[in-house]
Amino acid sequence: MINQLQKIAKNSFERSDDVPDCYNRVRYIPDSCKVLFDLWKIDKDFSTVRQTMTEVRNNYEKAQRKLETADANLKKFLFLLFKIKNVLIVLLTFQTRSDRLTLASFDERLRELEDIRCECEQFRTLSRDIYATETYKIASEEHSITIKLFLSIFIRRKSIL
Structure with missing residues (x-):
């Protein structure tokens, strides 16, 4: 039964001079539908790629801002460490002085x-x-x-x- 349907479908999509031209065009409909479906799928894929690229760019910008914030915080922390080091040096020199007050x-x-x-x-x-x-x-x-x-x-x- 399936083989018969396949033969009928195959025969109905083959070009023939016995049938009018409009019937011969019908055989292109499945190919056209497949092409349209492929185009729709490609457009959807491009849309997904664009969305992914936008998300990647946004994530990169967020990471860049976090890096800049972390860098600024590191500089502040290092500056505070430098101040603490200087205070400790002063305290140590005061502690080691022989003529302490x-x-x-x-x-x-x-x-x-x-x-x-x-x-x-x-x-x-x-x-x-x-x-x-x-x-x-x-x-x-x-x-x-x-x-x-x-x-x-x-x-x-x-x-x-």
Whole structure:
């Protein structure tokens, strides 16, 4: 039965001069359908490839951002390690000094440093006050000169009129 159907199908798709041309075209329909299906499949494959490439690009960009963040964090970490190393060096040199300060001399030195800080603060305030005074004095003199100049010009014009 199947063999008979295959023979009928085979015979119906073979070109023959006995049948009209439109019937001969029918034999191309299965091939056309296969070509259309293949084209659709290829288009779908291209779409999948495009989507995959987009995902790969997005993943690459995310990985790049993570790498940059990790690099920045590493630089911060190394900088902090460098600072800690310097502090440790200072502490070790202080610990190994033969003339280490006693607690009493430390308190005395602290009071001296506080006195120096107070003097510096007073000097800074005094310098700021002197600067402000000089600035106001110069501005006042310039204002006086400007007023005198305008008055002299005004008096001359009034006398001319």
